[in-house]
Amino acid sequence: MAKPRYFYYLIIMNSLINIINFVPRELIDRRFEGALMSIVISVIVGTLFVYWFGFLISKFPEKGIPEILGPLMPKLLVSAILLFFAVLWYVAGATTLLSFVDITLRFISPDTGPYLVMGGFLIMVCICCRFDSLSLLFGLEIILAITLPLILYATFKALGNPNFSWDAVLQIGTHFWHAPDWMSLAAATFSFSGYINLIIYNRVFQNLKLKHIWIVGIEGFLVLLVTFFVPIGYFGTVGVERHVYTWFATADSI
């Protein structure tokens, strides 16, 4: 059985992958219109969501959503809900994968064929999705243990760079008191949405304890701040909006 700490890994993973595509874009689009306030609110809302969902699902030890819904609802309804979830997940996964391929082609290896890269990722994903949940959690832990130090190093390196414009950051900070905005609030809470994974992974959690939920809040807040401010610091308050993959352009310029 998985220990409760794996729950945090799921959330941390989700908040770290948020920089890949849409979250920074949405936040930065509304940098003058309440993105900052939305971040602050999303930290509170997101943490509450995590706590709430974790609390509810911990009432069903070792059961995923299919097993929980199964005995409670008519079969047809359960299948419909599960189908809906499956489509949702598939679309989310496919979008991430496609944008990943695009990023790879644009920034890492421009001379490889798109189908080849796609194929490579797909083979990996197909191999991995045949493994059981527990193995995937173990793997997630290892991958996080390898990448987290690199991410931290890169972040500190980015913040310590003399070309990082703190003035731009402070300038955005003056828009703090602008009323929050729905789009950026929704985007920012994505960082906390790792708890959704529990609907399947709860099968391997026996006694989920939610003692250190505050870690999720702080971590999510820091990640969102970095997500939001580092591109601004590099490209200036106005320049950031010219990039599609804001963060990869930032990483490239570092």
Added chain:
Amino acid sequence: MSEQPHKNVVSLEGVKGELSAFADLVDNTLVSPSGQANLLYIKSVTDAQKISRTIITPFYEMEDMSAYRDYIITYPGSEEGTTVERALELLLSGYAGLAIQSRVYFFDALLSENSSVSQTTTESVTQGPSDGFTENLAINLNLVRRRYQSPQLKMESMLIGNISRTKVAILYDESRVNHEVLAELREKLGTLKVDILQAAGELEKYISSDKLRLIPKTIVTERPDRVVFNLAEGKVALLTDTTGFAIVLPCIFNDFFIAMDDKINLPFVGRFLKLLRIIGVAMTLWLPALYVALTSYNPEIIRIQITLLIAGSRATVPYPSFVEVLIMLLMMEFLTEASIRLPRAVGPTATTVGGLILGQAATEAGLVGNIMIILVAAVAISNFLIPLNMMSFSIRVLKYYFVLAAIVLGLVGIVICFVGFTMYLCSQRSFGQPYFRLFLLDDVMKGQRKGKGGKG
């Protein structure tokens, strides 16, 4: 008869109860007109000839039981049993227990097989014991029992192979072993149908259910001290007759990178050596792949000087970098393989001369770059840092997967391959136990864990 029974006298029956599941326990009753005696000993640690000569023969020759008892008491090295603990200790260290007239005596009959035990050949250490397993099961058991003198060390024996009828012994420490693992192993061995079983590695192949496995999931070792170390961690050891190797299971990925020297050296030296090994594995796995990726796909990642250096050394090379890498890697594999098969006296010479001359000539002819030679040498050397052969061979083959990924997709391929490999390792189970994960974190969180297998 004439004496009062001692207060804390031990009975052989009681001792025998403690030693249940000892397949090599011998319990004889000697009966002669003058009386009877019970004889109890562990076959693998005692000398059968000595027992027959000094215990059994006098028993039938002497007419009076008291005289025989006196003879046993006064024989050098024998002692009277007082407590059950002491009795077990004595039995396990090679004494034979003898019950005469409701008293128990222990008679020194230790078997010492010093002459036939040879030094380890494939897992050498600088300091520490250098006994290796031999091809005789009894001697191997003796080597293990002498190092693990606990009544909890149980042994079961089995015959495997319809024709070869190879004796296989399962050893485990009852108080520490995981009984699920044991049950699974028994079931697998029980249903095994083979004709010939000649090597421990062969047995390892039969008992692992996964046919397409890339990495070994059981340790095959020739060091009794490694077996003992693992037994104490609650693992099961399989000793096979006619082969000088034992199988230890279940094991985790980390176990393959523990050399027995680590314990002998100072702690910080041990950690350093372990770190060296991990770096070595990383190098041997990734260097060739990185070379391909960095020269053919992503030269912009490394510093411009290094790029120019590599490009300069490859200036005369007439084909893409992956052909160069494959040629040199294959050449290195040929040399390694050849040096195993060559007669001992010629082996090292052939390798050095072959390696040096081939490398030198190949660069001078402009067929491979200079940097490539350095890289291949580094790969070849670092591969042999892994203390256990099975793993070392696996890693040797695995690096080609990474080279392949680098050929197809460059740096991205390596990353994909690495993630895939990590996930694969995580999905593996060795006899139902997780094979690879951050055991270190478990240790930190729990404070202590029973075994030390996962300590990084």
